[in-house]
Amino acid sequence: MLDLVKKVFKQSTMLSDKLPELMPGGVSIAIDTTCQKIVHNPVAARFFGIEDWGNFSPLNFPSFKVLHNGKVLLTDELPIVRSARYGDEVSGFELEFAFQEGISKIAIVSSCPLKNELGVIIGAMTTFEEVTELIHNTRNLSAHGLSLGLLIDDRTKELREEFDKREKIELEVTKLERLNLIGQLAAGLGHEVRNPMTTIRGFLQILHTKSDLLPYKSYFDLMIEELDRANSIITDFLSIAKNKSTEFKRQCLNTLLTNLFPLILAYAYSQDKKCNFEPGEITELDIDSSEITQLVLNLARNGLEAMHNNGYLTIRTFMDDQFIVLSVKDEGTGIKPEDVLKLGTPFFTTKENGTGLGIPMCYNIARRHFAKIEVKSGSEGTTFLIRFPQHIGNGAI
Structure with missing residues (x-):
């Protein structure tokens, strides 16, 4: 078989008869244009697991599949077939060889036709370098790089x-x-x-x-x-x-607001505005009545002053998970985002004659009740949400 290969090379104008043996990489040679007989040098033989210079053709050897970018190649798409049948020259083509044993090998393949002195194709030669380890290492490195990038993020x-x-x-x-x-x-x-x-x-x-x-x-x-x-x-x-100590007493917030609402309603009517109270089903909690009264009156007064005539102030109570929530919502023009961050800071006010002490007092009362104040504001108005925990202990702090 080697003699036949040398004969083909002697007929070729491209290569000497010694070149296939001297090449350090894998060499596969189609000795005719049908590619029914393809022989391999020792490096290629080891790659495919066959005898040196043995007769082996991918066209009738079903032990592996050839893939490019994850796609299985058809017979006509194989580089050596393209060169032998159509005269194509292929350079630097990455192919994956998936063997039945579950082994996968990767090689960089180049292929060219072999021609006689008249320019007629008499076969083809494919050379390749196995890069399995290099590709796997590169992929592992990329995976580690991605993992490291995610870790950094x-x-x-x-x-x-x-x-x-x-x-x-x-x-x-x-x-x-x-x-x-x-x-x-x-x-x-x-x-x-x-x-x-x-x-x-x-x-x-x-x-x-x-x-x-x-x-x-x-x-x-x-x-x-x-x-x-x-x-x-x-x-x-x-x-x-x-x-001074805050005197906590177990009671229903709705009861306190019901007693306080007529005062807020009267203040709203005096300014040509409206007010609504929507009590929800809530549990009792520990509060200081006088302090919560002061907090509600301050928020209600601020909300009413922020609205034009016929504006609606809505006071609501409801449960949110483990918290009792008091909501005071107005229909004013809203608070600028940069000003929302300053709420609770003493002396900060957007009112012409304001002192900047009312809202800080509300934050102080909320803090003493272990409550959190959340502010939502936009062009349609501002809502103050005070979230009270259900249990903060008995007695004074």
């Missing part, structure tokens, strides 16, 4: 979440520091400022009853009104700085 996500969490904690610490500063300020100045104000208010009340000062009654009324406003601001200060 996961770690980056964890770090970002940790950073966001730390940022929120720092924001809360900043708020607490400001609250502490207000507490010190309120404790030091609150009563000292109230005492002279009380004295002034008392004298103004006496003076505005004098008959000879009746022409100035409107002035006295305005001064008393402004003193009361200043006193209200001081009350808010003291409320934020409050350090």
Whole structure:
């Protein structure tokens, strides 16, 4: 058979009769254009598991399949057949040989036709280099690279979440520091400022009853009104700085809101607005009635002031998993996203005559009740959701 191969090469104008033996890679030679007889050098023979220079053709040897990019090739699509039958030259073609034993080998294949001096095709030659190990290593490396990339992505996500969490904690610490500063300020100045104000208010009340000062009654009324406003601001200060124990009592939030609703309704009607209370089925919880009353009134007042005439304020209660939720929703123009982050910060306000103390007081009350305040705001209005845990212990904290 080797002699026949050498004879073919002697007839070919391309190669010497020694070249097939000298090639270090696999060599397969079709000795005619039918590709019914294909012989192989020792390297190719070991690759296919056959005898050196033995007669073997893929056209009648069913022990393996040839695939390219996962697709099984037909006989006419094999490189050596294309070269022998059609004169195609194939270079750097990656093929996978899937043997019946479950073994898979990969090779980079090149093929060219063999022609005589007249240019007539008399056969074909295929050369190949096995790259099974290289391809597997490359695929493993790619898989490890992908795994490493996913690991890096996961770690980056964890770090970002940790950073966001730390940022929120720092924001809360900043708020607490400001609250502490207000507490010190309120404790030091609150009563000292109230005492002279009380004295002034008392004298103004006496003076505005004098008959000879009746022409100035409107002035006295305005001064008393402004003193009361200043006193209200001081009350808010003291409320934020409050350090006294919160007296918890087991009760139904709906009952408290039912008693409070007529007051909110009257305030709404006075502003040409509407108010609705939708109590849900909720469990009892531990709350301080006076503090929750203050919280609800503040949120309701803010909601009503944020709306135009005929706007609707809706107060609801409902259960959400293990939490009792109080919802206060208005139909105002909403709060800017950057301003939502600042809610709860003392002195921050978007109102022209606001003090920036009402919402911080609400956050403080919620914190003392181990509750969380969630704010949802958009062009259709703002909703404050206060989530109370069902059990926070009995007694005072």
